[in-house]
Amino acid sequence: MVLRTMLVPGFLDEISDKIARAAEDKSNDNLNWTLIDLFNNNISSWALREIPRTGARFTWSNHQLNPVRSALDRVFVSATFEAIFPLCSLSAETSLGSDHMPLVFYIGEGFPVRTNIFFFETSWFKRQDFVPLVQHSWERLLTKVGGRDIIDWWTFMSSGLRQFLRGWNQNLGRDTKAEKSAMLTQIAQLDVLADATGLDEDAWASRYHLEEQLLHIYRMGEEEHWRKRGRVRVCGLAPSSWGEEARVSKEENVGLACTFSEAELEAIVKDMKTDTAPGPDGFPVTFFKRFWPQVKHGILLILNDFVLGRIDIARLNFRILSLIPKVPGAEQI
Template sequence: MALREVERAGARYTWTNKRLRPTQCVLDRVLVSPIWEAAFPLCSLTTITRVGSDHSPLLLSSGEDAPICQSRFFFQTWWLGVPGFGDLMREKIRGFIFDHGPHRCSVETWQYVSRNSRQFLKGWGANLGKEKRDFRTNLLRQLEELDRMADANGLDEEGWGLRYFLEDQLVALDRVDEEYWRQRSRTQWTLKGDSCTAYFQAIANGRKRKCSIPRLITDVGEVEEPRALMEHIYQFYQGLMGAKGEERVFALGTDLWGEDQKISDEENWGVEVAFTALELDEVLASMKPDSAPGPNGFRSCSSSDSGES
């Protein structure tokens, strides 16, 4: 039947004979079929504290109660074809640079401009999409009305000309949608060569659950809440390899590397030199215009076509 066992978190054993020197073993398991697992890819299994029984209860969650994350921002290349978009972005970027101040390095300015541009474009794109949908609906309504008139009484040359003009506008909108989905198809969410089969999904989901951290035992007790888990992990690594002035529990020995293996002060200074605006422009110019977006959601063409560094 190709059943798979769901990875269990919590107690190691699920049964005991409740003796002073108990015998313990795993008697309780949850097996699922590939079809069920494909329907609930975020399912998880947790062992609950045993009370009044020799079996530990198992809690199976389908994962549907997980919080919904906000959609990521992606710069859409068809925005470049919107009339006035270039001038709008140039004005916005100049304003962001002026607000940030001139006495900052190029990388800090770039990060500030990217962050504010992303916030602006996210709202602007949502409003633009609504206007586009309303405009398309209005065009379709006019075309349907003209077609009804043509079926009933016919249309004169002016009426047919209007009909073709509206149709051309719809075709232009379809080209924009085609460009949108072409760019989305380049953002690959699965590795090349992996077939999207039930077996592949089952293995991927099993690995995801195996690598997940549902709970941690800390100095203050057991932590299960996701936000508390993130805070504990962050503080742990901050203390493990923190910056100068922070408390560390781990440090490299002073004699770990020989003198010939260490970089000189001049080399260290060269590494710490801030990027210049010219270097950033050269990197952006060398990127492919239709490449997938980076972590900030922007594509290279969004920077090169804006006319700003």
């Protein structure tokens, strides 16, 4: 379990210029020993133990050229908690965009869960090589799809394209990731030097400049990321939303139940709002509009077979899970 947060009692920020537990918890001599003793006595009376922190010596800075730095952010646990999680640990990460160091508290068991959801980024269209790459990948998948029914056909094609785009995107961001990693390493090295021997004003200015550059790269990359993920809306309509006179008649329903023509479906796709959240498969409306010549055959067959009641639409989300025993004698879950 990983908590990326600062687990600090709320009153610490109110007296951040004075509170500490020892003289080495602050970068200058401005200490209030009365408050230090009071704080330590309260910790002892509550029978709490502070989890030792690895990484940065200080966890707060006022971000000046000659900064005041202090160890304000801490994690305290009870004896009961420590008995349950004896391997818990605490580490400080490099601070970016905040006067506090982010702390990672690990309880010593399990692993962080990483999402495997695919997201199609519209910024990919800005690359001149993107559309030809997708078209080539689609044609390559067509040679492998074989004699499948339309549901299996779409599942194979869409999952194959998602896999291709994931790998392509990882390689696409390699240079940017390397640049971010190098800048983060430089910042971390300056922080280590500051803890060990201190930095002059020029070195602190260099550190803050690197931080601003890195934050700018992060912001530029995340704007598109969160814009696409922030448009999910869930809503519903009550049965009384329309009166009887506003409902579809039997004659109108017959027309609505007819199959789609290719021209009709193409007109519907063109009229769809482009900048909307993607579906469960991760592909937004933009993808279908841009690559309509490639996908229209499968989409038209799926919709018309559904109208005629010839396919089970639930199979679009069907998966087979194969359980592979990793230890001898494993027979049940």
